[in-house]
Amino acid sequence: MSGAAFVPGLQIRSRVTLRKLRELPVAGEILYQQGDTVKANDIVARAALQGDMIILRLPEKMGIEPFEAMKGLKVKEGDFIKEGDLICEHSGIFGLFKSRYHSPAEGVAELITERTGNIGLRMEAQEVEVDAYVSGKVLEVVQGKSITIETRGVWIQGIFGIGGERKGIVQNLEVSADQLIDTPEIPEDVAGKVLVGGRQPTLEALQKASALGAVGLVCGSIDDATLASYLGYDLGLAITGDEDIPMSVVITEGFGSIPISERVLSILEKLNGREASMNGATQVRAGAIRPEIIISETEQGLTELDEEAPAGVLEVGSRIRIIRVPYFGLTAHVVELPHEAEKIETGAFTRVLRAKLEDGSIITVPRANVEAI
């Protein structure tokens, strides 16, 4: 099994067919049919989510016993109740000092428990809508449940991201791949844009871009302190996508200070001005989800890009990126793949490879610490 002990690398594809399953959280209505063409922003499915139930604790609120609450109840199970409707009335000693309880919300009395004297009030259902996320064709419909959209185009996975799905126009920042992204690097006209480029953003740059309406940023890295400040809290697990932030961020390399992936940059530079779908959602567990940027092929095609080169194979000559210290972030070419496990500095025995760095030096690295690029 140790032969598979290397990370196959994130997908950076210039022409790929992707299928996106768009699911409803509960049974509902699918609005398109197989073969239909959809745009990324089109609503493709809709459902009514059961409304919240609130529990009206009558005895507690009125200072009476449950049986007294039942005695004075003015509603029955199944009744529709408006906000302010009288729900319970209790007469004190000799019928004096009447206390009344009025509904704090609108809903249906779904549950009345004699023993507790409480009422469960089901509020109005909420409508949820699911959009297509990517432009393409409807491949499959499971009535009431899901719709699958097929698209062809560019698919770039990052190593980590925050923020959910966004749609915007690709705008390359005027920075070099290894340049810090500070506020001067964020232009004023970024509303609705997915910004691309640079090594790592400062907190101020993130805040400026968000405030100006940018919907996404794709760059090389981010340092942990900046991430915590931007989110407003320290992230414990690499399960993201639900953050309440105006701009999603996707990093291609990792934490710290590392230039954006050359390959990602070379593709996105050519697609300046094209519509992109991006999602910062990351889940680093079994069945990992990595953040992504998708640019669907339109009528104009993807003529800007060269034909795709295959990637992801680890063999002598493969180009790799090293993902752990002491060579973290460096790229190299594999020159040897010894079959037997070798002892490394920590004392552990593991399968390694030898690689030539760009400065010509040959290094030994555990296979688990490289990605084929």
Place this chain on the structure above:
Amino acid sequence: MKILANELRTVLVTDCGSTTTKALLFEKKEEGWRQTFRGEAPTTVEEPVADVTVGALNAITEVQEVSQREILRPGYQSSHQHPFLLTGDDSSQGIDLYLSTSSAGGGLQMIVSGLVKQMTTESAQRAALGAGAIIMDSISADDGREDHERIERIRHLRPDIVLMTGGVDGGSRVHVLEQAEIILAAAPRPRFGDTLKLPVIYAGNKDAAAEVIDIIGEMADVSVVDNVRPKLEHENLGPAREAIHELFLTHVMSHSPGYSKLLDWSPVPIMPTPAAVGDMVSSYAASYDLQVLCADIGGATTDVFSVFKDAEGKPVFNRTVSANLGMSYSVANVLVEVGPGEIARWLAYQMHESEVRDRLRNKMIRPTSIPQQIEDLWLEQAVCREALKLSLEHHRSLAVGLSGMQQTRGIADVFSQKASRYQLVDMMKLDLVIGSGGVLSHAPHRLSAALMMLDGFGLEGLTQIAVDSIFMMPHLGVFSSVHHEAANEIFINDCIVNIAHAIVPVYPKRKKRSRQQPKDKGILAEVKLDGEKIATVLYDKIELIELEPNKKMELVIVPAGRQIDVGSGPGVENKREIITGGYGLILDGRNRPIEMAENHEERVEAQRAILQELKLIQKESR
């Protein structure tokens, strides 16, 4: 298949973990029961190969190849029966019995509810954890949340099972029913099978059972079992645990991909992995009358199992899962919980806090990468110490003895029940600590693993330190249910690696005399082996006394002061018979809790000195 203990000679066991399925072969040899061959393969419960048996067969095929024993029946693929060749006249082929455990697909996930956090809710937690579950949330009438907060939290969870408890038999029903109302209002959907009702086990006040069914019966599939807390001072977890196991098989396993086939392969029910580990720990502790602590520190979670004796001297088993403490997926959560400074204090070199943060975040997003440099290894080992510390704190909070008493205070009697609880975990009385999980089991040097546990758990008195060599405990746990003695034999011979015994004298901390307090030139205790004085434990120093491994010896620790405790009470000598571990004795003169110098350089120097004394720097960097 054979199932009677005396008929068994060859048993195949798989553990279908969330990432890897591991198959082990147990065989009865001339010298006794041994674990002989192993094979592993990626677990297959997700697309494109959503069938757990595929991964299991791959792992079994590897066992077949390395053992040269024919295990799989030719042509089994086209048959609906189990795929195994059973032993016949030729005992060199086939197996007698197949068993399995499973934690694939995220294990067994539960919500529990009770009335009082430190009483029925805790009992519910213990029942669920003991049955091998991960608790997604615990609801209590006194958990400090408003109804809408509880409802909001639960409605988005997708548990496998809900366990409802609350109230003693004959006690108040109102609050129990209010909990049922909350469950109804939240209406969590079951994780598997969109069309199925949510399985709910009710193990609370028996007088409220019928009304609970009235409230949630339409939404959920309710099973009623005996109350986990029939009386305040009596806990009865067995029926709830059995109901959880039953539902685990019928609701969870049978809806997981490929499990219906796997269930048919074995005459013994599949056990949740942590439940099997717990059974092995309990069984071993009972066999040798030991108090045991076992921690399995994985990538995402840390499980802690313990057997400590209660006030009456009865062994009590406990298990906790610290769901977000781990060495890869959850490594950043350890960082968030304790902060980079607490991690960096264990390092034998200076590292800026921002570097600690970025390196651990990179481990989080690339969980399969491994340390190449010794400093990077030390950083992971520092995280392990803090994860062990946190998970033990969590375990202590739940592993408590009951000595409840009822006091009537008027308003709502259920809230007036006050239990004076006591902690079961007493590190001074701990006999054996077992570490499991990659960072401990596969540490490049066994003494590093020992040191991580010594520091992380803050061991006290006299404790044997061991690691589980290849995480065999799940397999042995399920095997133990069929052949208890054989499982114990393999546990001792092949599973646990006896590293060393730690001797840690502990004394009360005195004010303003901290650094120079022990008398007699800082001697805390004398150590004698077979009647001969061999060493002294010195204040604030760690020393390794290397001994010939696997020897039975009489160890006597004599405290150097009336207040110094070496495991038998203050000022009392501790005399034990031990089997020496691979590295002898670790004498640790650091008082508990371990205090460190405030100055960075001094701290680094002290850590370096410890590594040098244990010969870890030379050994690990050679």
